[in-house]
Amino acid sequence: xxxxxxxxxxxxxxxxxxxxxxxxxxxxxxxxxxxxxxxxxxxxxxxxxxxxxxxxxxxxxxxxxxxxxxxxxxxxxxxxxxxxxxxxxxxxxxxxxxxxxxxxxxxxxxxxxxxxxxxxxxxxxxxxxxxxxxxxxxxxxxxxxxxxxxxxxxxxxxxxxxxxxxxxxxxxxxxxxxxxxxxxxxxxxxxxxxxxxxxxxxxxxxxxxxxxxxxxxxxxxxxxxxxxxxxxxxxxxxxxxxxxxxxxxxxxxxxxxxxxxxxxxxxxxxxxxxxxxxxxxxxxxxxxxxxxxxxxxxxxxxxxxxxxxxxxxxxxxxxxxxxxxxxxxxxxxxxxx
Amino acid sequence: xxxxxxxxxxxxxxxxxxxxxxxxxxxxxxxxxxxxxxxxxxxxxxxxxxxxxxxxxxxxxxxxxxxxxxxxxxxxxxxxxxxxxxxxxxxxxxxxxxxxxxxxxxxxxxxxxxxxxxxxxxxxxxxxxxxxxxxxxxxxxxxxxxxxxxxxxxxxxxxxxxxxxxxxxxxxxxxxxxxxxxxxxxxxxxxxxxxxxxxxxxxxxxxxxxxxxxxxxxxxxxxxxxxxxxxxxxxxxxxxxxxxxxxxxxxxxxxxxxxxxxxxxxxxxxxxxxxxxxxxxxxxxxxxxxxxxxxxxxxxxxxxxxxxxxxxxxxxxxxxxxxxxxxxxxxxxxxxx
DNA sequence: CCCCCTTGACGAAACGTTTAGCTAAACGTT
DNA sequence: AACGTTTAGCTAAACGTTTCGTCAAGGGGG
Numbered sequence: 001x002x003x004x005x006x007x008x009x010x011x012x013x014x015x016x017x018x019x020x021x022x023x024x025x026x027x028x029x030x031x032x033x034x035x036x037x038x039x040x041x042x043x044x045x046x047x048x049x050x051x052x053x054x055x056x057x058x059x060x061x062x063x064x065x066x067x068x069x070x071x072x073x074x075x076x077x078x079x080x081x082x083x084x085x086x087x088x089x090x091x092x093x094x095x096x097x098x099x100x101x102x103x104x105x106x107x108x109x110x111x112x113x114x115x116x117x118x119x120x121x122x123x124x125x126x127x128x129x130x131x132x133x134x135x136x137x138x139x140x141x142x143x144x145x146x147x148x149x150x151x152x153x154x155x156x157x158x159x160x161x162x163x164x165x166x167x168x169x170x171x172x173x174x175x176x177x178x179x180x181x182x183x184x185x186x187x188x189x190x191x192x193x194x195x196x197x198x199x200x201x202x203x204x205x206x207x208x209x210x211x212x213x214x215x216x217x218x219x220x221x222x223x224x225x226x227x228x229x230x231x232x233x234x235x236x237x238x239x240x241x242x243x244x245x246x247x248x249x250x251x252x253x254x255x256x257x258x259x260x261x262x263x264x265x266x267x268x269x270x271x272x273x274x275x276x277x278x279x280x281x282x283x284x285x286x287x288x289x290x291x292x293x294x295x296x297x298x299x300x301x302x303x304x305x306x307x308x309x310x311x312x313x314x315x316x317x318x319x320x321x322x323x324x325x326x327x328x329x330x331x332x333x334x335x336x337x
Numbered sequence: 338x339x340x341x342x343x344x345x346x347x348x349x350x351x352x353x354x355x356x357x358x359x360x361x362x363x364x365x366x367x368x369x370x371x372x373x374x375x376x377x378x379x380x381x382x383x384x385x386x387x388x389x390x391x392x393x394x395x396x397x398x399x400x401x402x403x404x405x406x407x408x409x410x411x412x413x414x415x416x417x418x419x420x421x422x423x424x425x426x427x428x429x430x431x432x433x434x435x436x437x438x439x440x441x442x443x444x445x446x447x448x449x450x451x452x453x454x455x456x457x458x459x460x461x462x463x464x465x466x467x468x469x470x471x472x473x474x475x476x477x478x479x480x481x482x483x484x485x486x487x488x489x490x491x492x493x494x495x496x497x498x499x500x501x502x503x504x505x506x507x508x509x510x511x512x513x514x515x516x517x518x519x520x521x522x523x524x525x526x527x528x529x530x531x532x533x534x535x536x537x538x539x540x541x542x543x544x545x546x547x548x549x550x551x552x553x554x555x556x557x558x559x560x561x562x563x564x565x566x567x568x569x570x571x572x573x574x575x576x577x578x579x580x581x582x583x584x585x586x587x588x589x590x591x592x593x594x595x596x597x598x599x600x601x602x603x604x605x606x607x608x609x610x611x612x613x614x615x616x617x618x619x620x621x622x623x624x625x626x627x628x629x630x631x632x633x634x635x636x637x638x639x640x641x642x643x644x645x646x647x648x649x650x651x652x653x654x655x656x657x658x659x660x661x662x663x664x665x666x667x668x669x670x671x672x673x674x
Numbered sequence: 675c676c677c678c679c680t681t682g683a684c685g686a687a688a689c690g691t692t693t694a695g696c697t698a699a700a701c702g703t704t
Numbered sequence: 705a706a707c708g709t710t711t712a713g714c715t716a717a718a719c720g721t722t723t724c725g726t727c728a729a730g731g732g733g734g
Binding site for chain 1: 719723
């Protein structure tokens with residue numbers, strides 16, 4: 001690998017001049033500029049990002065910590081964040097916490113040791129874990145997205161989860177459903193809690209109550225929802241609609257329905273939070289509440305850029321609105337039900 | 338951020354001793370070791386990966402360049418690679434080429450400038466582009482996976498694409514299909530070509546020929562396959578089965594079938610290469626040819642580790658076998674067809 | 675004509691590690 | 705007792721940048 005010294009020698013200038021040419025931070029005459037550029041081309045020189053990072057005490061890296069990249073919501077979020085990061089000149093250092101808080105903590109340290117300019121984290125833990133996270137960040141710009149409770153000491157970018165649940169639940173009510181069940185997420189997580197509260201609040205507002213039999217908890221993965229779905233569909237009275245807390249559990253729920261030889265939406269209506277690329281390819285096509293994923297990514301990168309730029313002010317919270325996407329998996333309940 | 342110097346001062350030793358304690362590369366007495374460790378804890382010291390990387394001329398970073406993270410095959414591959422990389426002590430620097438060869442080339446340079454230990458790339462171009470890639474790698478350990486033609490000057494890890502096509506086509510033949518169409522991938526790509534050759538070879542072996550009307554080219558994305566599917570389903574004679582070259586195009590094909598008010602597998606059988614997490618959640622469940630994704634990831638990381646370790650030998654090619662996953666989207670053609 | 679300011683380029687000192695080479699002490703051998 | 709050998713630890717020189725301070729040359733104002 002050619003270094004700046006080699007370039008300088010070939011161009012007959014000092015390394016300082018080469019550096020100035022590259023960074024444009026101070027004036028270099030056109031003549032030298034051209035000699036330097038020629039030398040760079042000839043040697044195939046590329047700057048050593050580690051040396052530069054070491055000297056400057058920071059880098060063009062940003063950390064991105066996600067719980068699980070195979071969940072299509074996270075896949076899309078990673079995709080959007082990576083694209084916007086690249087546009088902003090950042091390279092993404094990817095960490096997967098695998099839903100383990102301990103791993104998440106390790107990853108924060110890892111990011112720091114790699115001198116990232118900042119980190120975007122999608123926390124996988126409960127409120128307490130999140131508070132802990134913001135403490136660990138100390139010094140490193142951190143933005144928490146998605147599962148980020150208010151009160152964290154860092155910028156947060158989240159969906160309006162209550163509104164998402166409200167949209168879904170109101171939609172079911174407006175179709176005439178009165179016996180509505182839910183498959184909620186892990187109780188300690190912020191997003192689960194909000195979605196569940198949104199759900200119950202709407203029902204209570206209508207004077208409806210949800211029986212304990214009609215509330216199941218999953219872990220946001222497929223299998224747990226299949227089991228929960230089977231239980232719900234065997235309960236009496238059988239719910240005419242199910243509100244599912246995320247996309248993966250939606251799949252599990254559909255499996256349960258199929259196993260019971262029931263049909264969506266004839267026997268039961270299903271709605272979930274998180275749209276996903278193939279929701280329109282299923283039979284029936286799936287009604288969902290869509291998160292504005294790209295807007296989340298944009299806001300996260302935006303906040304990070306500001307913090308990296310040295311902005312010192314109180315943590316800011318960005319809350320974005322969801323959107324109801326009506327497809328075929330919900331319709332009015334059968335009269336005879 | 339505390340540095341090694343701070344630790345050394347607090348522990349009353351030299352920085353060299355701290356370094357030795359951390360790396361274990363030379364002997365340090367138990368007493369000093371403990372003093373150093375105590376100081377590290379007290380200061381919350383974490384090594385500066387850039388300084389270490391600069392000095393050692395390499396890092397614990399590996400580059401990973403993929404065309405498109407939202408394609409579930411790539412999602413899963415990234416997931417597996419990232420997991421195995423983490424197990425091997427590497428951190429993944431993620432680059433997305435977005436199917437653009439120029440971007441891919443930039444990313445290789447980017448990885449190099451970040452002093453990665455090595456890079457795994459899933460090339461997005463044709464044979465020539467791939468040859469070019471191996472040249473660009475010069476000096477940096479590179480492993481090409483998936484769309485990697487033989488003859489590249491680097492280690493390659495690929496699916497036996499012809500066998501995959503053979504499994505799929507033979508399955509259709511064994512069910513009794515004789516009018517079989519295909520939606521192939523972009524012609525210049527290695528994987529497309531192999532899959533297409535596998536398909537035609539099997540048919541020709543049976544004395545069957547494929548009409549030009551029954552061969553469509555897509556771009557591996559959903560929309561192109563929808564169009565191709567519509568065209569195929571309107572051709573005469575209508576094919577009784579379609580072999581689709583990848584998972585995203587499978588979705589597009591299913592959409593086309595639905596738009597034509599036809600039904601799978603009654604009116605047409607559909608099979609594709611690339612299994613994906615929800616293939617079993619569709620109605621009907623989808624018959625596919627599964628790539629051994631984790632084995633691909635394992636082999637890629639394994640080769641990379643060897644090369645990073647300094648192995649100098651001729652490029653090696655790992656070819657892995659696919660597996661037919663029979664579900665509901667293929668069955669015998671209707672007699673009256 | 676002198677002084678001062680600006681401009682363009684350079685030299686050299688960092689940044690936080692790793693590591694080769696060195697020192698001094700401790701030990702075992704004759 | 706003199707000598708090598710081993711050991712534990714230290715000193716200092718890199719690694720490839722960035723950047724501060726310096727410097728010479730040139731120009732303009734007094």
